[in-house]
Amino acid sequence: MTAKGQEPRRHHLVPKFYLERWAINNRILVTDLDINKSFPVAPINALIETDYYRVPEGSFQGGSPVVWETWLSTIEGHAKSVFDAIDKNGLPNISDIQHAHLLHFLGVQITRSRSYRFRGRWMMGPGYYQAMELNRPGAIEALLIREGGNPSPERISELEAYFAQVNADPWRVPMAAEQEMLMSTEAGGKMAETLHSRQLVLYTTAKPLLTCDEPVVLLHEHMGALHPDDGGYLRAPIIAFPFGPREVLAMFREDLPLSRPNNVELDWRETLELNRAIAGNAHRHLVEGPDGGNGANLYVPAAKDPVRMVTLPPAEGNGHEVLWTTAQRRWTGEHDAPVRPVSAWWPAAVPPPPQGPARPAV
Numbered sequence: 176m177t178a179k180g181q182e183p184r185r186h187h188l189v190p191k192f193y194l195e196r197w198a199i200n201n202r203i204l205v206t207d208l209d210i211n212k213s214f215p216v217a218p219i220n221a222l223i224e225t226d227y228y229r230v231p232e233g234s235f236q237g238g239s240p241v242v243w244e245t246w247l248s249t250i251e252g253h254a255k256s257v258f259d260a261i262d263k264n265g266l267p268n269i270s271d272i273q274h275a276h277l278l279h280f281l282g283v284q285i286t287r288s289r290s291y292r293f294r295g296r297w298m299m300g301p302g303y304y305q306a307m308e309l310n311r312p313g314a315i316e317a318l319l320i321r322e323g324g325n326p327s328p329e330r331i332s333e334l335e336a337y338f339a340q341v342n343a344d345p346w347r348v349p350m351a352a353e354q355e356m357l358m359s360t361e362a363g364g365k366m367a368e369t370l371h372s373r374q375l376v377l378y379t380t381a382k383p384l385l386t387c388d389e390p391v392v393l394l395h396e397h398m399g400a401l402h403p404d405d406g407g408y409l410r411a412p413i414i415a416f417p418f419g420p421r422e423v424l425a426m427f428r429e430d431l432p433l434s435r436p437n438n439v440e441l442d443w444r445e446t447l448e449l450n451r452a453i454a455g456n457a458h459r460h461l462v463e464g465p466d467g468g469n470g471a472n473l474y475v476p477a478a479k480d481p482v483r484m485v486t487l488p489p490a491e492g493n494g495h496e497v498l499w500t501t502a503q504r505r506w507t508g509e510h511d512a513p514v515r516p517v518s519a520w521w522p523a524a525v526p527p528p529p530q531g532p533a534r535p536a537v
Contacts, residue, residue, distance in 0.1 A: 186227040194218035206461040206470035230352040254280035266377040282366030294481040296348040300341030373426040386417040387457035399512025410528035448516040455506040479503040
């Protein structure tokens, strides 16, 4: 047991055991897309953020400030044993329990990430500001009156200053760490349930594969399309996860035909397209083997706002416009984005996706 006040503070955004799969002589190559520089580093020192999972002591069931980190360590321990089993015996031979551990790990990897946190803050800051059209003269005063608040000049000025601050830097939206932990852990479980219906296939690659700080990657026919509804993890045709430097786990929607079985090798063109898709999903960092250089040499578009607001026309029989939000990634809106990455994975015509929740009217 760690002594009080001596809890570990260096937290991995991506598990160390996962990064080690790309390591040679205890080194990987990390590319920082914010500064466009690559550097070799040991996995134990890669993709680290101080106190990233820390919560105030006693804030969650009176427990430790590293309760979140401890919970993640358990998830990662189960996942590592599954990865080892797949390496040894192959994906088709894992047990139902191992399959569940794998999906839980993937779901948690989505919701522990920087992108997931940033999206939540963006929605509470710039997203709310845009949705409520608070840039209009008198809009903040009208909002206060509508919500029963105090529409005094001082309060209006206070909110104007607040939105100016968070619009410039959404990370300044306040959120309690324990609230963030609950949101992340609960959503990770829901993500695992969403992934459960998918068909999992493991492929090898002819050339080295990248990974990144957001390694669970949604694939669409046209990665640059401005989707009014990009489908998310329920409706996306394919989800890819770099399993190692020469392996990728493809998760096909249950209504899609499987064109090739496990352990078929993707050729160099398919691997390149997959690397472009993976790089476009990164929040900030790409990871590869230390003798690589693919990350530094790939063109990767600048990061976009995490969410795009789309106003849809009134539906039949409904006289109201609908405000719909869709996630954006680096390739969104880019004319040279990947199209049908790994072309052999795609049927001639992709069937309509299963219907998710109804669009919320605003």
